[in-house]
Amino acid sequence: MEMRQDRTFKIMLWLGGISFFLLLLLIFILLFKESLYSINAFGIKFITGKVWDPVNEKFGLFPFFVGTILTSFISLFISLPFSLSLALLLSVYYKEGFINKVLSTTTELLAGIPSVIYGFWGLFFLVPLIRKVEIKLRIPPYGVGILTASLILAIMIIPYISSISKEVIKMVPQDLIEAGLSLGSTTWEVVKKVILPYCRSGIFAGILLGFGRAFGETMAVTMVIGNSNFVPENIFSPANTMASVIANEFTEATKDIHLSALIQIGLWLFVLSVIVNLIGSFIVKRYKIR
Amino acid sequence: MENTILKIVNLSAGFGKNWVLKNINLEIEKNKVIAIMGPSGCGKSTLIRCINRMHEITSGAILEGRIYLDGKDIFLMPPVAVRRKIGMVFQRPNPFPTMSIYDNVIAGYILNGIKLKREERDRIVEETLKKAYLWEEVKDVLYKRGVFLSGGQQQRLCIARALAMDPEILLLDEPTSSLDPKATSMIEELIIKLKKTVTVVLVTHNRAQAARVSDYTAFLYLGEIIEFDKTSRMFTAPKDKRTEEYLTGKFG
Amino acid sequence: MNLKRRILKDKLLKILVIFFSLSTLLPLFFVLFTVVKNGIAAIDLKFFTSLPVPAGEQGGGILNSIVGTFLLLIIAFLIASPFGILVGIFLTEVQNKFTDLLKILVNVLQGVPSIVMGIIGYLLVVKPMGGFSALSGGVALAFMMLPVVIKNTEETLRLVPSYLKEASFSLGTNYTRTILRVVLPAGMGGVFSGILIGILRIAGETAPLLFTAFGNPFLNINPLKPVDALPLLIFNYAMSPYEDWYKIAWGASFVLIMIVLILTIITKFIVRRWKTQF
Numbered sequence: 001m002e003m004r005q006d007r008t009f010k011i012m013l014w015l016g017g018i019s020f021f022l023l024l025l026l027i028f029i030l031l032f033k034e035s036l037y038s039i040n041a042f043g044i045k046f047i048t049g050k051v052w053d054p055v056n057e058k059f060g061l062f063p064f065f066v067g068t069i070l071t072s073f074i075s076l077f078i079s080l081p082f083s084l085s086l087a088l089l090l091s092v093y094y095k096e097g098f099i100n101k102v103l104s105t106t107t108e109l110l111a112g113i114p115s116v117i118y119g120f121w122g123l124f125f126l127v128p129l130i131r132k133v134e135i136k137l138r139i140p141p142y143g144v145g146i147l148t149a150s151l152i153l154a155i156m157i158i159p160y161i162s163s164i165s166k167e168v169i170k171m172v173p174q175d176l177i178e179a180g181l182s183l184g185s186t187t188w189e190v191v192k193k194v195i196l197p198y199c200r201s202g203i204f205a206g207i208l209l210g211f212g213r214a215f216g217e218t219m220a221v222t223m224v225i226g227n228s229n230f231v232p233e234n235i236f237s238p239a240n241t242m243a244s245v246i247a248n249e250f251t252e253a254t255k256d257i258h259l260s261a262l263i264q265i266g267l268w269l270f271v272l273s274v275i276v277n278l279i280g281s282f283i284v285k286r287y288k289i290r
Numbered sequence: 291m292e293n294t295i296l297k298i299v300n301l302s303a304g305f306g307k308n309w310v311l312k313n314i315n316l317e318i319e320k321n322k323v324i325a326i327m328g329p330s331g332c333g334k335s336t337l338i339r340c341i342n343r344m345h346e347i348t349s350g351a352i353l354e355g356r357i358y359l360d361g362k363d364i365f366l367m368p369p370v371a372v373r374r375k376i377g378m379v380f381q382r383p384n385p386f387p388t389m390s391i392y393d394n395v396i397a398g399y400i401l402n403g404i405k406l407k408r409e410e411r412d413r414i415v416e417e418t419l420k421k422a423y424l425w426e427e428v429k430d431v432l433y434k435r436g437v438f439l440s441g442g443q444q445q446r447l448c449i450a451r452a453l454a455m456d457p458e459i460l461l462l463d464e465p466t467s468s469l470d471p472k473a474t475s476m477i478e479e480l481i482i483k484l485k486k487t488v489t490v491v492l493v494t495h496n497r498a499q500a501a502r503v504s505d506y507t508a509f510l511y512l513g514e515i516i517e518f519d520k521t522s523r524m525f526t527a528p529k530d531k532r533t534e535e536y537l538t539g540k541f542g
Numbered sequence: 543m544n545l546k547r548r549i550l551k552d553k554l555l556k557i558l559v560i561f562f563s564l565s566t567l568l569p570l571f572f573v574l575f576t577v578v579k580n581g582i583a584a585i586d587l588k589f590f591t592s593l594p595v596p597a598g599e600q601g602g603g604i605l606n607s608i609v610g611t612f613l614l615l616i617i618a619f620l621i622a623s624p625f626g627i628l629v630g631i632f633l634t635e636v637q638n639k640f641t642d643l644l645k646i647l648v649n650v651l652q653g654v655p656s657i658v659m660g661i662i663g664y665l666l667v668v669k670p671m672g673g674f675s676a677l678s679g680g681v682a683l684a685f686m687m688l689p690v691v692i693k694n695t696e697e698t699l700r701l702v703p704s705y706l707k708e709a710s711f712s713l714g715t716n717y718t719r720t721i722l723r724v725v726l727p728a729g730m731g732g733v734f735s736g737i738l739i740g741i742l743r744i745a746g747e748t749a750p751l752l753f754t755a756f757g758n759p760f761l762n763i764n765p766l767k768p769v770d771a772l773p774l775l776i777f778n779y780a781m782s783p784y785e786d787w788y789k790i791a792w793g794a795s796f797v798l799i800m801i802v803l804i805l806t807i808i809t810k811f812i813v814r815r816w817k818t819q820f
Contacts, residue, residue, distance in 0.1 A: 005718045005719075006716050006717045006718050008718075009718040009721070009722075010716065010717070012628065013628065013631060013632040013635060013636065014632065014636070016625065016628035016629045016631075016632050017629055017632040017636070017640070017641065017644055018632070019625075020625075020629045020644060020647070020648075020688075021640075021643075021644060021647065023773055024647050024650070024651060026666075027654075027662050030662065030665045030666065031658075031661065031665075033664075034665060035648075047647060066462050081562050082562050082563070082565065082566050085558070085559040085560075085561075085562035085563045085792070086562070086563045086566060088559050089559050089560065089563040090563075093556060093559060093560070096349055097349075099560075102567075103563055103564070103567075104567070105455065106566055106567055106570050107566070108639075108806070109570055109806075110566065110569070110570055111575075111801070112742065112746075112802050112803070113570075113573060113746075113799065114745070114746020114748070114798060114799075114802065115656075115746065115747070115748060115749070115777065116355075116746065116748040116773045116776045116777050116780075116795075117573065117746070117795050117798065117799065118573065119780070120777075120780045120791060120795060121572070121573045121576055121577070121778070122775055122793075123577065123780060124788075125572060125576060155566075155569045158566055173384070175380055175382060175384040175504055176384055176386060178344060178347070178384075179346060179377075179378075179386070179397075179448070179451075180379065180386075180397075181347060181373060182342060182344060182367075182373050182377065182380075182403055182452070183373065183374070183377070183398035183401055183451070183452070183455055184370050184371065184372075184373040184374030184375075184398065184402060184455065185370065185373075185398070185401040186370050186402075186548055186549060186551070186552035187552055187556065187662060188552040188555045188556070189401045189402055189403060189548070189549060189552070190401065191555075193397075193401045194388075194401065195385060197388040197389075198386075198387065205482065210655070211575040212653050216653070216655025216656070216657070216658075217655070218655065218656060218657040218748075218749040219748045219749055219777060221771075223777070223780065223781065226299070228792070231655045232677055243655055243749070246657050246660075246661070247657055247749060247752055250544075250660075250661075250664075250752065251752065251753050251756070252755045261803045262661075263661055265663075266657065269655050269657070269658050270654060270655075270658050271470060273650075273653045273654050273655055273658070274653075274654070276648050276653065277649055277650045277652070277653035278646065278650060280649075281646060281649040281650075282646075285469035287402055290339045368545065370545065370548065370549060371545055394756075402548065403548065404544075514669055
C-alpha cells in the first residue's frame with residue numbers, strides 16, 4: 001500500500017516533467033506547422049523581402065526585422081547608463097539604507113507597471129513631446145515612430161538589466177573588494193578593475209536578457225510606433241516591429257496565407273528568444289556555480 | 291618609546307550599538323613584528339581593520355579614538371592614502387581571479403591607475419616576489435592566473451601584492467589559519483625576514499605562532515588589551531593572571 | 543598631487559552613478575502621476591458597476607472587464623499552479639540530465655515574448671474550438687505564469703532543510719507523505735508567493751489576450767465565450783478616436799495599477815513572513 005502510493009507519486013512527478021517538455025515541443029511544432037504554408041510559398045524571400053502587402057499577398061518581414069533591431073538596440077543603448085548605475089548603486093555604493101530602499105522600490109514598480117499603461121502614457125505624454133521636437137527639426141511631425149518606441153522600451157527594460165547585473169555584482173566575493181580597498185584603491189578603481197572584470201560576462205548576460213525583453217515587447221511598442229509597414233528611413237520614421245505587426249493584423253487576417261505569414265513571424269520571434277535566453281541563462285548559471 | 295611608527299590612543303570600535311573594542315592604547319615600534327593574540331571573538335580583527343580604516347566600510351561600524359601613523363592622525367587623511375601606507379593580508383588567500391600572477395603582484399598599481407614602465411614593472415614583480423620567497427616557484431608561470439597556485443603560494447602572493455606598494459606597516463589577519471603546517475612555517479619564516487623592511491602587525495589565535503615570530507605581543511581579551519610586552523617576557527613571566535591562564539591553555 | 547585627482551574622480555563617478563540612478567525616479571513619477579490624476583477624475587461608483595456604452599453616449603463603466611480579468615486570472619491560476627507545483631517538485635526531487643534540460647527550458651519559456659503566447663493560445667484553443675473564449679485567454683496566460691510558479695517552487699523547496707525530510711523518514715513516513723505533508727508545507731509560503739508573483743506577472747498582460755479572450759462589451763462569466771479584460775479595454779479605448787473613451791481608459795489604468803500594487807504588497811508581506819521561518 002505504502003509502496004504503491006510512492007510509486008504512483010513518483011510516476012506522477014515524472015509525468016509532470018515529461019508533459020512540460022512535450023508542451024514546449026508542442027509549441028514549437030504548432031508554430032512550425034502553421035508557418036509551413038507561408039514558408040513553402042515564399043521560402044527565404046519571406047525574410048529578405050522588403051514588401052509587406054496583405055492585399056496583394058506579398059509578405060516580406062524585412063521592414064519589421066529592421067524595426068525590431070532598431071528599437072531594441074536604441075532602447076538598450078539609452079537604458080544602459082541608467083541600468084548599470086542602478087546596479088552599482090544598489091550593490092556597491094548603497095548596499096542598504098534609505099537610498100537603497102527608495103531605488104529598489106522604484107525598479108520594482110517600474111517592472112510592475114503593465115506594458116499597455118506604458119503605451120497609453122507614451123501616447124499622451126511622449127508622443128506630443130517628440131512631435132514638438134520634430135517640428136523644431138523640420139521633419140514630418142508624426143510623434144509616433146522608432147524613437148518614441150525606443151524611449152518607452154528603454155524605461156521598461158531598466159529594471160531587468162539592473163536587477164540581473166545587481167545579482168551578478170553581488171556575487172563578487174567581499175574579500176576581493178576588501179583586498180582592492182586595502183591596496184589603497186578608491187571605490188571607483190575597485191569597481192573598474194576588480195568588480196567589472198570579475199562579472200563582465202554576467203553583466204553581458206543581463207544586457208542580452210534585456211535585449212530579449214526589448215525585442216519581444218509588444219503592447220507599448222504597438223501603441224507608439226506608428227504601424228507603418230515600410231522599412232524605416234530614420235529614427236523618427238513610423239515603423240512596425242515583428243511583435244507589433246502580429247498584434248495589429250492577426251485578428252484582421254482573413255486570408256490563410258496572411259495568418260500563416262504572421263505566425264511565421266511569431267515562429268522567428270520564438271526562435272530568437274530561445275537563442276537569446278539559452279545563451280543568457282547559461283552565462284548566469286555559470287556564475288551561480290562559481 | 292623611541293622609533294614609534296604607530297600610536298593608538300583611546301580607540302573604541304564596534305558595530306551598531308555594540309562596542310567590540312574598548313579603549314585600546316598601543317604604541318608600535320618600527321621594524322618589529324607585533325603579535326595581537328587572544329581567543330576568537332576578542333576583537334583582534336576589528337583592531338587591525340581599524341588601523342587601515344577598513345573597519346569603516348562595514349555598514350553600522352562605529353568608532354572613537356585616535357590612531358597616529360608617524361605622528362599624523364590617520365582619520366584626518368583620506369582612507370585611500372592610509373591604506374597605501376598600511377597594507378593588509380586577509381585570513382583566506384584572495385588573489386584577484388581575473389588577473390595573472392604578474393598582474394596580481396602589481397595589482398595595487400593597476401587598481402590605483404599608476405602607470406609604470408615595462409622595466410620598472412618587471413623589477414617590482416621580481417623584487418617583491420623574491421621578498422615573499424615566491425619567485426623561484428612562480429617565475430616560469432608568471433602569466434598564468436593566480437588562482438591555480440596552492441593555498442600557501444596564494445597567500446604569499448597576497449603578501450607580495452601588499453609589499454609591492456612599499457607599505458610602512460603590513461597587517462596580517464590570521465594569515466595562516468587556512469593553510470597546512472608546511473605552508474604555515476614558510477609564511478612564518480617570511481614574516482621574520484620581512485621586518486627588515488616593514489613593520490608587521492600579526493593577528494593570531496595561535497599562541498605558538500606568536501611566540502615564534504613576534505618581538506612584542508599584545509594580549510587582547512574581551513575587547514581590551516590585558517597586557518602588552520616583549521614576547522619573550524610575556525611568555526615566560528606574564529604579569530596578568532588572565533594572560534597566564536590563556537598562555538597555559540585554560541581558555542580560548 | 544595625483545592622489546587628490548584620484549579621490550576627485552572617485553567622488554565624481556559616485557555622483558554620476560547617483561544621478562543616473564535617481565533619474566529613473568522621473569519616468570516612474572510621471573507615469574504614476576498621469577495615471578492617478580486622470581484616473582481618479584474618471585472614477586465613481588457607477589464606473590465599477592456599469593457596462594460600457596457605445597461611443598458618443600455619456601457614462602459607461604468597466605464592470606465587464608473587471609469580471610473578465612478575474613475570470614481569466616482564475617482560469618490561469620487553476621491551470622498553472624497545480625501543474626507548476628508538480629513540475630517544481632519534480633525538479634527538486636529528481637536530478638539528472640533530463641531535469642537539467644527542463645530547468646533550462648523553464649528559463650526559455652519565461653523569455654518567450656507574450657505575443658507568441660497569444661498565438662499559442664489561438665492555435666491550441668481558439669482554432670480547435672472554433673471561436674474566441676475566456677478559456678483560450680486563460681491558457682495563454684497560464685503559459686506565462688507557469689515558469690514563474692515552477693521556478694519559485696523549485697527554489698523554495700531546495701531551501702527546506704534536509705533534516706526535516708530525514709526526521710520524517712526516521713518516523714517511518716513514506717516518500718509521498720514526506721513530500722506532501724512535510725516538505726511542501728514547510729515551503730508553502732514560498733510556493734504561495736511564487737503563485738502570487740505569477741499572477742502579478744500576467745495581471746497586466748494584453749498581448750496574449752488580443753486574439754484569445756478577444757474582448758466583449760457585455761458581462762460574461764462563461765469560460766467558453768469571449769470576455770473583456772482591463773488591459774484589453776485600456777488598449778482598445780486608448781487607440782480609439784473618442785475623448786470619452788480615453789477617460790474610461792485612464793480610469794481602468796488606475797484600477798489596474800491599484801490591483802497590481804495591492805498584489806505586490808501582499809506578495810512582499812508573504813515573502814517576508816515566510817523568510818523568517820528558516
